[in-house]
Every structure is written in C-alpha cells, then in structure tokens.
Amino acid sequence: MENVQLTVSDFVALVNQTLEFAYPSVTIIGEVAEFRVSQGKWVTFKLKDGEAVVECFMTTYQLRIPIEDGMKVMITAAPKLNPKWGKFSLTVRSVKPIGEGSIKKGFELLKAKLEAEGLFAPERKRALPRVPSYIGVITSSESAAYADFCKIINERWGGLSIEVAHTQVQGEPAADQIIGALRYFNNKETLPEVLVIIRGGGSAEDLMSFNDEQLARAIASSRIPTLVGVGHEVDHTLADMVSDVRAATPTDAAKIVVPDKNELIRQARQQATSVGHQLVQAIDHQSQRVREQLDSAYRRIHERLDDAFEQLGVLRLAVSQLNPEAVLKRGYALVRGEASPGKTIEIETQTTYIEAEVTNVRAK
Amino acid sequence: MSEQSKKTAAQQPSVHEKMAILSELVSWFQGASFNIEGAVDKYKQAETLAEEIEKDLTKLKNDIKVVKQRFDGDA
Secondary structure, three states, rough: OOOOOOOHHHHHHHHHHHHHHHHOOEEEEEEEOOOOOOOOEEEEEEEEEEOOOOEEEEEEOOOOOOOOOOEEEEEEEEEEEEOOOOEEEEEEEEEEEEEHHHHHHHHHHHHHHHHHOOOOHHHHHHOOOOOEEEEEEEEEEEOOOOOOHHHHHHOOOOOOEEEEEOOOOOOHHHHHHHHHHHHHHHHHOOOOEEEEEEEEOOOOOOHHHOHHHHHHHHOOOOOOEEEEOOOOOOOOOOOHHOOOEEEEHHHHHHHHHHOOOHEEEEEEEEHHHHHHHHHHHHHHHHHHHHHHHHHHHHHHHHHHHHHHHHHHHHHHHHHHHHHHHHHHHHOOOOOOOOOOOOOEEEEEEEOOEEEEEEEOOOOO | OHHHHHHHHHHHOOOHHHHHHHHHHHHHHOOOOOOOHHHHHHHHHHHHHHHHHHHHHHHHOOOEOOOOOOOOOOO
C-alpha cells in the first residue's frame, strides 16, 4: 500500500472495511465516563480502563438500562472511523452493567425514572379475574419454573385453556423475545384474561432481562392484566414492579392466578352442610312454635274451663239459695190449701207437716 | 372440543355459576323469603349442587398448548 495513493475518503472506507472484516462485533468491558444524551436520541460516552479510553456512540433506543459515569459495563459494538469527523469510535449495539454495584445502580436509575412516570402507581394496577378460563404464559417451556407452575396449576384448577409462549428468560435476546410474546398475546383476536410471566431464581445478572426498560414499558402497556413471578421472594425486578400483580415466585404465580379447587370443594360442602343445619334449625324453630301454640291453646282452654266452673259455682249458689228447703231451714214454713174459715190447710216446716183449721182470714 | 360437546358445555352452568347458585341458596335460607315448605327442596338442590361442583372440579383437566411461533426479533 506504500505506493498507492488514496483519497482521504478512500482511506477511511478502507479502514472501515478492514475493521468490519476483522472485528464485525467486539465485546468490551470498561468504565463509563462523560456520558451524554443529545436531542433525546443520541448517546455518547467514553469507555475506559486504567490505561486506555475509547469513544462510544449509540441511540437511546438501544440503551435498555440507564447508565451513568463510573458504572462498569459490557458493550457489544462495531469499531468505526467516522468519515466526517475523523474520529475513531465504537458503534454500540448493546450495553449492560457488569458487577453487582453497576447492576444495582442501573436498576435504581431505571426504577427512579419509571417511578417518576407513575408506572408503579397502585391506581394503575388492575385486578386479575377470580377464575380465568384462558391464560397466556410467557416463559421458557424448558425451565423447572414452568414445570412447577404447570404442576401447581393442574393441582389447583381444571378446565383452563393455557397458551404458552416459549422465550428465553435470560441473556441478550430474552427481553426482546418476551416483548414479542407480549405483543403476540395482545394482538390476538380473543385475548387471554391474564398474562403470566415467570422465571425461576438466578443471579442478579441472570434476572437482568427483567430490568429492561422496553420490557418494563411493554408490560405496563399490556391490554391484558399481567402477573409476573420472577426469581425468589427476595428478588425484585422492574418487570414485577410494573405488572398488575407481583408473585414472589413462579409457584406463587400459579397459586395467585387460579383458586384452589380443593378449597372450593370444601367451601361447597360447607355451604351444603350449613344449609342442612339451617333446615334442621328451621324445623326445630317451627316445631317449637307449634308446641308454643299448642301450649297457648291448652292454657286458653283451661282458662275457659276455670271461668265456666266459676260461673257454675255462682249459679249453683244462686240455685241453692232459691231451693225451698233452704228457706225452711231458715225457720220459714210453707202453707198449702185454701185460706178460708173452716177449711183445713197444711203447714210444712223443716222437720214437720202440720194440718190446721182456718178460723179467721182478714185483709192485711 | 367438538361442536356437539361445545353445545352441551354451553348449556351447562360453569363451576363458577354453580358456586354462585349455591351461595344464592345459602342466602335464601338466611333471607326473608325463607319458608319451611320450600326449604327441603332448596336443601336437596344445594346438596346436589355441592356434589356436582366437587365432581366437575375433580374431573376437569387443563388444556396446555405451547405456541409454535418463535419470538426472535420483532414479533
């Protein structure tokens, strides 16, 4: 090439061609410095270590997790010499925080951003149907978490139509695949009544796909109510924060999404038994009322009889007082016969009958 | 599911509907319209419903299908 004369444009094109051939994609780990976003679209920063520094360029769309100066990141990029400015830079395709501190920092930055937009607000949360009949599930169908979910759901409820979208649940393509699955379910003619996104436990790095900004937004904007169960009880991801309902684990998600049929059977039995008790109580109550009415009728009859006996006593007394014998007992006498001089009359006392002759009759 | 069985399934109340009917029956026993003449029939109805719910819940199986579509890139 020593004797070949090139134009600047040709040289830059040649360099870029060589770079593209030799390094179509490079993965580099370094620390972010001089991070800038211009016009809300373009992102520039420097990636450095103790001895070197390189310029990086990307679009905001490609920046799935916020970064800031000082964070350790891993980028996937293509090296390029910019023909216009003559600057060597890396055109970054993806960037992700590396190490616990940076992952946490990225998570906190995005969490604050989404929170400020109200994406975690309780008033946004929709209730899940109590007993859904059609459920959409997004997960890796090869995972233990999925097997556990199916086991629990089959134990708890039946008659469900469950459609499972198999996606990766970690690694670079995971977030985009889950977004694709969300889109698939949300574009269906008949929507599932609930969308369940599950993944088993893992390291902070394994779960990082669930802290992806675009995935969080896709979950938040789902037309179908969402239930997200990622990792273990202690794991909190942005995906579960924006979801309508958070499940602590995939198993917990299965428990939340459907009721327990054994519990319902127990309830149904209990209700039928309670109805039986109420029926017995009602019969007892009715019998008690009938008994009380009979008692009352019996008491009334007694009262009437007592009244009648009392009246009878009075009448008996009256009758006894009218009895001529009673009058004779008091010393009076009955006189029978014609009261004319010379006639014989009969006089009856209590103890004797006296015959007497009338000697004189005069007016009183 | 065949058309015939779909029709039959559509005519049958779901487990959820049966639970609601059972709750209504329980409410009837506690409500003002309760009368001893109707109570025995309602009790029999409640008992039958509870048995049906148990049977339905025990026999129903879930239909799980994995979507064939792949979600690489823009779906």
